[in-house]
Amino acid sequence: MNNTVLVYATRWGATTETAMEIIRVIKEKFNIDVDLINLKDKKTRNPDISNYDNIILGVSVARFRWAKEGKNFLKKKRNTLAEKKLFVFVSSGGAGDAFKANDIEKYEQLQKKWIDNTLEKFNLQFTSRKALGGRYVGNFADRGDNRDWKVIRSWAEEIGFIISEKESS
Ligand SMILES: Cc1cc2nc3c(=O)[nH]c(=O)nc-3n(C[C@H](O)[C@H](O)[C@H](O)COP(=O)(O)O)c2cc1C
Numbered sequence: 001m002n003n004t005v006l007v008y009a010t011r012w013g014a015t016t017e018t019a020m021e022i023i024r025v026i027k028e029k030f031n032i033d034v035d036l037i038n039l040k041d042k043k044t045r046n047p048d049i050s051n052y053d054n055i056i057l058g059v060s061v062a063r064f065r066w067a068k069e070g071k072n073f074l075k076k077k078r079n080t081l082a083e084k085k086l087f088v089f090v091s092s093g094g095a096g097d098a099f100k101a102n103d104i105e106k107y108e109q110l111q112k113k114w115i116d117n118t119l120e121k122f123n124l125q126f127t128s129r130k131a132l133g134g135r136y137v138g139n140f141a142d143r144g145d146n147r148d149w150k151v152i153r154s155w156a157e158e159i160g161f162i163i164s165e166k167e168s169s
Pocket residue numbers: 009010011012013014015016059060061062063064065091092093094095133134135136137138139140
């Protein structure tokens with residue numbers, strides 16, 4: 001078992017791809033392995049996270065809500081999570097649209113709405129967080145994929161710096 005785990009809840013797979021890229025960058029730049037847990041998988045719906053120091057949580061935002069498995073995870077694990085370093089990202093097409101349009105005010109507003117306010121409800125604090133874009137599908141597919149891989153990679157590096165400092169101290 002590693003010291004860091006990335007736990008995620010996706011609807012259509014964009015969060016999975018973003019998660020994989022974060023893990024890849026942390027391995028490449030810091031030589032740190034990160035475990036991966038899919039909350040939609042029946043076997044890992046209620047994962048034991050007690051032995052990890054660092055938790056990266058990635059959740060899909062659609063239809064104006066977090067994927068329910070993400071919310072359930074916060075609800076069930078709030079006491080354990082309060083003792084960890086918590087990194088949170090959301091796959092949010094809305095935040096991605098605002099970022100792409102350079103509407104930073106709107107972007108910050110959505111980031112606060114989808115991350116800060118959600119964590120606040122569970123009395124949790126984050127070490128770092130980022131609203132990342134997403135990939136629209138179905139009726140919204142023409143809105144495309146607004147993930148910015150540079151932003152994703154640089155946030156992964158930020159996580160890597162923080163967790164590697166801890167590992168070597
Ligand atoms: C039906 C539908 C509803 C969506 N609703 C929202 C929304 O309310 N807010 C938002 O920021 N993005 C919304 N999006 C964009 C999603 O955030 C984007 O598709 C994201 O990548 C989904 O992550 P997933 O593929 O991991 O489930 C919506 C997308 C779809 C297809």
